[in-house]
Amino acid sequence: MTGKGSVYIVDDEESMRVAVSQWLTLADYRVESFSSARKVLEILDVDFDGVLVTDIRMPDMDGMELMKKTLALDREIPIVLVTAHGDIPMAVSAMRDGAYDFIEKPFEPEMLLETVRRAGEKRKLVLENRKLRQYLEHPDKIENRLLGTSDAIQFLHQEIRDLGPTDASVFLIGETGCGKEVVARCLHEVSNRKKGKFVAINCGAIPETLFESELFGHEAGAFTGATGRRIGKFEHANGGTLFLDEVNSMPLNLQVKVLRVLQEREIERLGANTPIPIDIRIISATNCDPRKACSEGRFREDLYYRLNVAEINIPPLRKRPGDILLLFDYFLLRSSEKYNRALPQLTGNAIAMLMAYPWPGNVRELKNIAERYILSSLPPEERIAHILQHTGTGISTASTSLAEQASNFEKCVIDQALRRHRGTSRQSWKNWPCPPDIEPENAEPWSFQKRLPEFR
Ligand SMILES: Nc1ncnc2c1ncn2[C@@H]1O[C@H](COP(=O)(O)OP(=O)(O)OP(=O)(O)O)[C@@H](O)[C@H]1O
Ligand SMILES: [Mg+2]
Incomplete structure (x- = not known):
């Protein structure tokens, strides 16, 4: 508009x-x-x-x-x-x-x-x-699951539509909370495996000793404590999609075994000798630079190339400020319905603060803050300042590069001026382009912008 x-x-x-x-x-x-x-x-x-x-x-x-x-x-x-x-x-x-x-x-x-x-x-x-x-x-549509109107998110929708229906292994890269699991689920939902299961395993959260039986399952008596048969995640996901989250945390010895499964397309439960054929699609995710992990010997290159037939980079929220208010409004609406509270109007100051904040925890953090906003009993004009000061991330706005902060803030001031003088609504934020591509210090070179020069 x-x-x-x-x-x-x-x-x-x-x-x-x-x-x-x-x-x-x-x-x-x-x-x-x-x-x-x-x-x-x-x-x-x-x-x-x-x-x-x-x-x-x-x-x-x-x-x-x-x-x-x-x-x-x-x-x-x-x-x-x-x-x-x-x-x-x-x-x-x-x-x-x-x-x-x-x-x-x-x-x-x-x-x-x-x-x-x-x-x-x-x-x-x-x-x-x-x-x-x-x-x-309509929570099933990709656009309604992965919200956002920025160019970056629209491009992601397209990538999901292109890659989803194939069986290609997809490697998702993005900071914490930016939506890797949402993207993985969307890829599954638009594939012809959607009737099968979407099984997620957090490779960073499983003790090394249990990893193998988690993935491959075991027969009763396979090791001390294995009292009954257990079906592993690979078998659970048969006919569907297996999501290897934080894949870079997988122990090296297990990486070889996973590679073998992917090559041979069959598994053996621990303590069994019968191979079981499996038909799964693998989606992996990491929030660090996989190439660096390979060059440092923490991640096997051969496995990496097998998992990364197609790569999707999910940009952090601070790189797509045009999505911040839309997402915040959305989570406010959801929380207001969940807790049966009135849907508040955001003040200009609150909007400015949301835009200037660097969102180190990305959309997950924004969702939590919207929920706290709804539950807060402070006057609306004080809420955002108070919540942002107590987010517990310990990260101040100074962690975004100065240029990014200035760019976000400038847009905010312009929009406020428009709202004052010409009455433009919050809707107009949605049309913002991504900010200029100014990498934060020490950022790794896997940036979204490098793949997509048009977003510069
Ligand atoms: N574009 C989006 N639209 C709507 N909700 C989103 C979007 N992106 C993320 N979310 C929500 O934010 C939260 C975090 O997303 P998700 O779990 O997919 O992040 P992640 O990248 O997997 O994080 P982590 O690296 O910490 O595992 C979830 O509640 C998810 O539903
Ligand atoms: Mg995740």
Whole structure:
């Protein structure tokens, strides 16, 4: 949505249409005028992002009838009625029936502008809210599971659509909390293995001694303590997808065994001699640089190349600031429903702080902060500052490069100025491009931007 949104003007008097169009166009609205109610009804739809301003007395279909038909289409389209002096009682009853407001002729331009501004902001909130609800109502679509409107996220959606339906092993690289598991699940969901299981194993969380039996399973008596048969993750995932999370933490001796399974496509449970054929797709993930792990001898190169047939880099949140407010709004909405609390409006200051924060814990951290925001009893204007100061990450905004902070903050100030002077809503954040590619100090060279020069 550009500018302040749309205004449709309906009036049978040409001079009125011209004057009102001029005022509103100068105030940065997209204006279209119509000489009859029928003409505007031909193009109005539920996605209309603006305000309908209509005269009441018109030949053929009058403003009241137009209002009824418009509200039947969408009860939340704001309608401003323009009335002649004698029509006030009619206008008052129209407000009861759902009109947003009325203005009496003759009127000053400022009065119309103020009414249209308020009505337009209400409409934007309605549309924004509907969009967020769509995410909740259709959780299966990739776009609704992996939220974001930045170029980077849209590119990810495309990569998921391209790679998902193949059996290629995919290697996901991204910082903690940035959505690696969400991407892995999306890849599974769009594949033809989606009827099979998605089995995740966190290679960093299993003691080395148990690893082998976790992955391959064992027969009763295979080792001390193995009282019964156990099916391993490889077998569990048969016909589906196995997600090797934090794959770089896999002990070296086990890496050889996993490599062999991938080559031979069969496993043997510990203590058994019968090979079991397996048909799985492997998705792996790491939050560190796998090439460095290979060169330092912590990760086998041959395994790495087998797991990394296709690589997906998930950029950290600070590299896609255009997604911050959308995600925050989304998690606020979810938490407000979960805890049955009112959905609060964010203050300009809170927005500035969210944008300037470097999000070291990425989307997971943002989700937690939205939840704490909903549960906090502090006044809304103090909440974000308080929560961010007590996030427990110990990382201040200084951990983002100065240039990134400045870039995020600059965008924030511009948006606030727009909101003050032209009423642009939070929606506009979604259209931000990624910030310039300024690598934080010591960043590893696996950056998303290197693969995607167009995001620079
Ligand atoms: N784009 C997104 N849209 C909606 N939710 C998201 C998005 N990205 C991440 N999340 C949510 O954020 C949380 C963390 O995501 P996820 O577990 O996928 O991160 P991760 O990269 O696997 O983290 P880790 O490296 O710590 O394992 C989850 O609750 C997930 O649902
Ligand atoms: Mg994870």
